[in-house]
Every structure is written in structure tokens, then in C-alpha cells.
Amino acid sequence: MFAPLTWFLVALALLAMVYAVVLAARDKRIDWTVLGAVGVVEVGLIAQLVIGIVQYAGTDRDVSGPFFIGYLIGSLIILPIGAFWALAESSRWGAGALAIACLVIPILELRLHDLWAV
Amino acid sequence: MTDPAATKHGPGRILIAVYGVFALAATARAGVQIATKFGDAPIAYLLSAVAAVIYCAATFALAKATVVSRKVATAAIAIELAGVIAIGAFSYAVPDDFPDATVWSHFGQGYGFVPLVLPVLGLLWLRRTR
Numbered sequence: 001m002f003a004p005l006t007w008f009l010v011a012l013a014l015l016a017m018v019y020a021v022v023l024a025a026r027d028k029r030i031d032w033t034v035l036g037a038v039g040v041v042e043v044g045l046i047a048q049l050v051i052g053i054v055q056y057a058g059t060d061r062d063v064s065g066p067f068f069i070g071y072l073i074g075s076l077i078i079l080p081i082g083a084f085w086a087l088a089e090s091s092r093w094g095a096g097a098l099a100i101a102c103l104v105i106p107i108l109e110l111r112l113h114d115l116w117a118v
Numbered sequence: 119m120t121d122p123a124a125t126k127h128g129p130g131r132i133l134i135a136v137y138g139v140f141a142l143a144a145t146a147r148a149g150v151q152i153a154t155k156f157g158d159a160p161i162a163y164l165l166s167a168v169a170a171v172i173y174c175a176a177t178f179a180l181a182k183a184t185v186v187s188r189k190v191a192t193a194a195i196a197i198e199l200a201g202v203i204a205i206g207a208f209s210y211a212v213p214d215d216f217p218d219a220t221v222w223s224h225f226g227q228g229y230g231f232v233p234l235v236l237p238v239l240g241l242l243w244l245r246r247t248r
Binding site for chain 1: 127131154
């Protein structure tokens with residue numbers, strides 16, 4: 001795993017989550033700032049998938065392939081669905097829903113990090 | 119009778135988001151477990167699959183938010199609550215039958231006990247939007 005990208009994604013997703021929570025607390029809908037951050041995270045996740053597959057193919061570590069690749073692929077669908085779900089809600093609760101989606105990314109990235117580290 | 123669509127709006131938006139995460143996580147987990155090492159712990163993996171189906175049903179039923187789907191959601195979430203309590207208790211009583219964790223083992227400890235809290239919130243939310 002390319003650790004700097006992992007930590008970057010963890011940090012940016014958490015920042016986006018905090019921002020979404022602030023929006024919800026201030027009774028605001030999601031805005032382009034949080035959607036932009038989520039978009040950057042998504043691009044990073046795609047890069048992570050490519051890097052992960054290349055590294056998995058070339059490693060002799062005892063990494064659980066189905067789980068490792070599963071987490072890499074699964075992480076890609078969270079934010080688009082979360083953003084869609086948030087955009088379709090015309091209240092503060094949409095921002096709250098996007099915050100949940102953002103929170104999932106650090107959890108998945110830490111699981112990936114653990115799977116690779118064994 | 120209030121609008122059944124109320125189920126998917128407001129705080130329901132967050133509830134459904136969390137349900138969606140669990141539907142995805144449980145489905146992926148059960149799929150990988152059954153596909154790669156079913157023989158290791160068939161009971162636990164079948165229960166993982168049952169949990170996955172229930173989470174998916176609850177997510178879609180809550181999100182659809184019609185009069186009928188609310189009934190489906192209520193049933194799914196009631197089964198979910200019974201499941202997490204029963205599996206939680208069994209996993210402490212007969213740990214040998216659960217060599218590998220399911221979503222509901224130890225009352226959802228591996229998922230920060232969210233699986234235990236979620237059905238309670240779900241039923242309260244359905245009641246509130248009735």
C-alpha cells in the first residue's frame with residue numbers, strides 16, 4: 001500500500017465529514033465545497049484501487065486477496081451513493097447523510113492498511 | 119395518517135444512510151466468507167448472509183417509504199433486533215459455534231455496537247413517522 005495516499009484520504013474524508021456536520025448543524029444543505037472534497041477523495045480512491053491491485057499482484061505477503069480487493073472496490077461506491085442520497089434531500093439531514101458516507105472511508109482505509117500490514 | 123414518505127426524509131435520511139452502509143458491509147462480508155471459506159464456519163456464514171438480506175430489505179423498504187414498504191421495514195427491523203439479541207447471546211454462550219465473527223456476534227461489538235442500536239432507532243423512527 002502507498003501509505004501517504006491512505007493517510008491523505010483518511011484526513012480529507014474526515015475533513016469533509018466535519019464540514020458536512022457543520023453544514024447540518026447550521027441548517028444548510030450540502031454545497032460545492034463538500035462535493036468537491038468528496039470528488040477529490042473519490043479520485044484518490046480510484047488511484048488507491050489501481051495501486052492496490054498492482055501491488056497485490058506483485059507481493060509475496062500473505063494478504064487476504066478477496067477481502068483486500070473487496071475493500072478497494074467497495075470503497076468506490078460509498079461516496080457517489082452518499083452524494084446522490086444527500087442531494088435528493090432538501091434539508092440539513094442530507095448533509096448529515098453525506099457525513100455518514102464520509103465517515104465510512106477512513107474506516108475502510110484503516111481496514112485496508114491493516115489487511116496489507118499483516 | 120401522515121404521509122408515508124416522511125420515513126425517508128429528515129432524520130430518516132441519516133438512518134437510511136447507516137442502514138445502507140450495513141447492507142453493503144454485511145453483503146460484501148457474507149459474500150466473501152461464503153465464496154472463500156464456507157466450510158470453516160457454515161453456521162456463522164449463513165447467519166452473515168441472513169443478516170445481509172435483512173439489512174438490504176430494511177434499507178430499500180425505508181428508502182421506498184410507501185405504506186406497504188413501511189410494513190416490510192418494520193418486519194425486517196423487528197427480525198434484525200431479534201437476530202442481534204439472539205446471536206449476541208448465543209455467541210457468548212457457545213463461542214465454539216462462532217469461530218469467525220458475524221455482524222451480530224457479541225451484540226455487534228466488532229462494529230461499535232451499532233448493530234444493536236440501529237434496529238432500536240429504526241423502530242422508534244417508524245413509530246414516530248406513523
